[in-house]
Amino acid sequence: MPDLPLTAWIVIAGVLGLLVGSFLNVVILRLPERLDALWRQEAHDVLGLEHAQQTLPPGIVRESSHCPHCKHPLAAYDNIPLFSWLWLKGRCRYCQAPISIQYPLVELLTAILSAIVVWKLGPTWVALAGLFFTWSLVALSGIDLRTQLLPDQITLPLLWAGLLLSLGHLFVEPKSAILGAAIGYLSLWSVYWLFKLLTGKEGMGFGDFKLLAALGAWMGPVALLPVILLSSFIGALIGGAMIALRKHAREVPMPFGPFIAMAGWVWFIAGDYLLHAYLGLTGMG
Structure with missing residues (x-):
């Protein structure tokens, strides 16, 4: 360049x-x-x-x-x-x-x-991959906010791109990418079915599974728990604020994809810093 x-x-x-x-x-x-x-x-x-x-x-x-x-x-x-x-x-x-x-x-x-x-x-060329990752998450978040849909036309290319890039060890090695994709999908898939068996309702869509699988392919399984926790925290803050301000009814479902995307992007950019900060606060660093 x-x-x-x-x-x-x-x-x-x-x-x-x-x-x-x-x-x-x-x-x-x-x-x-x-x-x-x-x-x-x-x-x-x-x-x-x-x-x-x-x-x-x-x-x-x-x-x-x-x-x-x-x-x-x-x-x-x-x-x-x-x-x-x-x-x-x-x-x-x-x-x-x-x-x-x-x-x-x-x-x-x-x-x-x-x-x-x-x-x-x-x-760097790594930044070009990072831009593709970022732009995909923006598109998915916008679509999910408007329609509660995470289309395969974006989630699956994002997933495959993460797996293919791992062959060049761009962000993670292939083993981590494959495990991240599998664990990312199965973790939310398990939560979905457990919630449905207990309540008879669907708590999230299949697009959320694929999105988390894509994040796992890009960042490996180590990133999945922080992403889930961070997305839940962001969702609780924003959802609670919208309900408190009467901008969103309690009974109306709220898309979870944008929160997963936000948490995934934050961890992609600042995961190392956040992890070191956490270890420092807990005395484990």
Whole structure:
């Protein structure tokens, strides 16, 4: 890679994160709708039912961006990540309908996380893998928050990427990656069935198993317990706050995937520091 100061690489990563964040918004919004339409078509075909030929929702890559309200195609200057939303004051240029704050938040979050990855891992090929890991978690979190769905189209490539990267000992060795994936999946799978047998209810979705398996493939089995504990702690804090502020009803299920993703990313970036801090506090370091 070109010989540039680390600060320059961090800035480049931030700018790249803004651009990728804009694309992730498209993935978060369009992928679930597209999958739902395809699943409905497949269900009708399997059951032998007649179904009207419908135009599928926009794809992720081919269809150009447009306002979801007036359907007007967006010009290039309307699509500048973060800055267009600020310049337009959060409203469509053509119909003045409000533009969801999700767009700038995802773009800004992706930029910040991308910059942190390069700051932590340096301008290396390892950082490129870390960026892919980060962007996948952002997309999965956004989709789960909106639809309570963790699509296989993202979780499984993330899982396989972790296993394949272990062949080069990029983050963990192959044995740790395989054990991490298996234990990650089976741990939540066991909790799911135990909870269902005791209550008759489903406490989480199968996508959560696959996400934790993917984190195990990237970071090994040692990371799984801290990730589960940290995700539970984050979920309890955020969920409790939302219920206390009456932003979320107690009986309405809350997606757990974003909390697993948050905890996984924090451990991926700062796991060594957190572990040493814990050992120091307990006198075991």
